[in-house]
Amino acid sequence: MTEEKLPGAQRRNLLLNWLKTAENPMKGSELARRTNVSRQVIVQDISLLKALNEPIIATSQGYIYHSKETPPIQQHEKLVACRHSPQQTVDELYLIVDFGVLVKDVIIEHPVYGDLTASIMVSNRREVDEFMEKIRASKASYLSQLTDGLHLHTLAADTPEKLQQVKKALQAAGYLAQED
Template sequence: MKKLLGENRRNALLNLLRKANGPLKGTELAKHTNVSRQVIVNDMNLLKARNEPILATSQGYIYIQQDDSIQTFERKIVCLHTPQQAEDEMITLVDCGVTLKNVIVEHPVYGEITASIMVSNRFDVANFIEHIKETNASLLSDLTDGTHLHVISATSIEQLDHAEQKLREKGYLIEG
C-alpha cells in the first residue's frame, strides 16, 4: 500500500471517520494510511485545530456528526465515589438513556483537567472499563480522592433528572 502524504492523508482520515459506525483506533487508521500511529496523533491534532469535530476517546477517534433535528440537553454534575464504584456509576447513567460525555477534575497544579469518555450504553461502558483494566490506568478521580464532575447529555430533561435521582439514591451525587 502506498503511503498517503500530508493533506491527502488528513482528507482520507476525515472520510474514514465520517463513514465509521463507531470509534476508530489510531493503529487502525495508521495501517489504512501506511504511516505510524504518532503521525495519526499529529494529524488528529491538526484536524482538531481546524475545528473538525473529532473526539479522542479511550475506544478510538470519533467524528461527531451533528444532527440538528434531534434536540439534546446537557448538564454538569458533581460526583464522589470509589474507583470500584465507577462502573456502577457509568451503568446507572447509561441505563437512564444518558450519554456520559466526559470527566473533569480540579488538579492543584494544572487546574481543570477534562477527559472525554463518550459512553452511551452498557457495551461502551464495558469497553471503557476493560481498557482501564488492560492498561492498568488510574481514573482521573483518583487525583481528587473520588470527587469529579461529568457533563451528561440526553434527549430530554426528564432523562437527566432521572439519572441524577438514581445517582442520588446510590450516594454518588454531591449537591450544594
C-alpha cells in the same frame, strides 16, 4: 488500505475524509492499519487536524468528526458532581447509562492546571465495558484519583426527566457529591 506510506498532508486528507463519512467512531489502530503507519503517527495527525480547527473528538470508542450538520446526540445536558472510589466507577457508569443517558466526559479541577476534561462518550453497558477494558489494559489511572474521587460528568439525554432520574439514582447510591 494503502500498501505504502503516504505523505503527511495526503494521509491527513484521507483521514479527514474517512472520519467525515464514518457512521461509527473510528479507532486509531484501524486508521493506522489502513494508512500503513503507527498508531502514534495517527495521534499526531489527529492533533494537527484539530489544530486546523477540524472538529474531531477523541472518545473511548474512537475518533468522531463532529460537524455543525451532525445532529446532536442528545438535546438536554446536565453537569453532575460525583464522588466515589475507583472500584465503584463501573457501577456509577452502568447506573447512568441504564437510564438511556450519555456520559459525555469527566472533569476534575486540578490545583495547577485548572479544569481537566476527558471525553468518555458511553451510552450503554457494552461501551462502558469497552471503556473499562481500556483503563485496565493501559493500567491508566482515573482522573478522579487526583481529587480524592471528586469529579464532574456532563450527562446528555433526550428528555430532562431522564437526567432528573439519574441524579436521584446517583444520590440514592451515594455517588452524588454532597453540597456543603
